[in-house]
Amino acid sequence: MASVAQQVVFHPTVSQTLKLWSTTVGRDKTYRAVQYFARLLAWLLLSRGQKIEAARWNAIKNHLALGRKLMRLGKPWEHLQNAMRAAQRIDLPATETITTMGRQVAYFGYLTNDMFVWANNIKFYNLKPSTAARVNKHANRFWLAGILLSITFGLLKAGRLANEAKQLQSSVWSEKGAEVERETKLRANLAARAETRFQFIVDLLDVWIPATNLGLVTLNDGIVGMFGFVSSLMTLRQQWLAVNGKK
Structure with a gap:
C-alpha cells in the first residue's frame, strides 16, 4: 500500500504539474482554463433550467476572475517595459x-x-x-x-x-x-x-x-467560454512544455 502511494505521490506527471504551478504563468493559465470552463458549463446548465448548479459555477467563474486580477497588479509595468524595449530594437x-x-x-x-x-x-x-x-x-x-x-x-x-x-x-x-x-x-x-x-x-x-x-458582437456565454477555455489550454500546454524542458 505504501509503495502504491509513493508511486502516485512521486509520479513524474505529478512532479511536472507541481513544477508548472510553481510559476505565476502556470497558475494563471490554470485558473483561466477553469474560469472559462465554468463560464461554459454555467451557460449549459442555465439553458437546461438548472439554476442552482449554474449559480455554483458562476460563483467559481467570478471568484477566479477576481483572483486573476490580483495576480496581475504589477503586470502593466512589464508591458510598458516591453514597449520601450521594442522601440530600441533595430532588427x-x-x-x-x-x-x-x-x-x-x-x-x-x-x-x-x-x-x-x-x-x-x-x-x-x-x-x-x-x-x-x-x-x-x-x-x-x-x-x-x-x-x-x-x-x-x-x-x-x-x-x-x-x-x-x-x-x-x-x-x-x-x-x-x-x-x-x-x-x-x-x-x-x-x-x-x-x-x-x-x-x-x-x-x-x-x-x-x-x-x-x-x-x-452577440455571442452567448457558451461560445465565449469555449473560446476562452481552448485558448487557455493551448497556452497552458505551451507553458507546461517550457517549464518541463520539452520545448
Whole structure:
C-alpha cells in the first residue's frame, strides 16, 4: 500500500504539474482554463433550467476572475517595459516595431484600468456605478486593441518569415559550411513561423471575449467560454512544455 502511494505521490506527471504551478504563468493559465470552463458549463446548465448548479459555477467563474486580477497588479509595468524595449530594437521592420509597441501599450492600458476594476470589486476603492462601468469599458477597449494589434503583428511577421524561407530555399549555396548555415536558418525560421501561427490562433480565439463584453458582437456565454477555455489550454500546454524542458 505504501509503495502504491509513493508511486502516485512521486509520479513524474505529478512532479511536472507541481513544477508548472510553481510559476505565476502556470497558475494563471490554470485558473483561466477553469474560469472559462465554468463560464461554459454555467451557460449549459442555465439553458437546461438548472439554476442552482449554474449559480455554483458562476460563483467559481467570478471568484477566479477576481483572483486573476490580483495576480496581475504589477503586470502593466512589464508591458510598458516591453514597449520601450521594442522601440530600441533595430532588427525588425518598422511595421512590426510599431504594432509591437502599440500592443504592449494597449495591454498596459487594459491592465491599468483592470486594477481599478479590481479595487472597486473588493470595495477597497468605491467608484460610482457609472464610473465603474466606464472604467470597465475602457479596459475592454484596450484589451481588444491589444489583441487586434497582436493579430496584425502576426500577419506581418508571418509574411516576412515566409519570404525569408522562400529566399533561403531558392538560394544556391556552394560551400558545405554555408549549406549547414542555411539549414540552421531554415530550422530557426520554421520554429518562428510555428510560434507565430500558435499566437495567431490564440488571438483569434481570444478577440471575441472583449468584443462580446463591448457589445460589438452577440455571442452567448457558451461560445465565449469555449473560446476562452481552448485558448487557455493551448497556452497552458505551451507553458507546461517550457517549464518541463520539452520545448
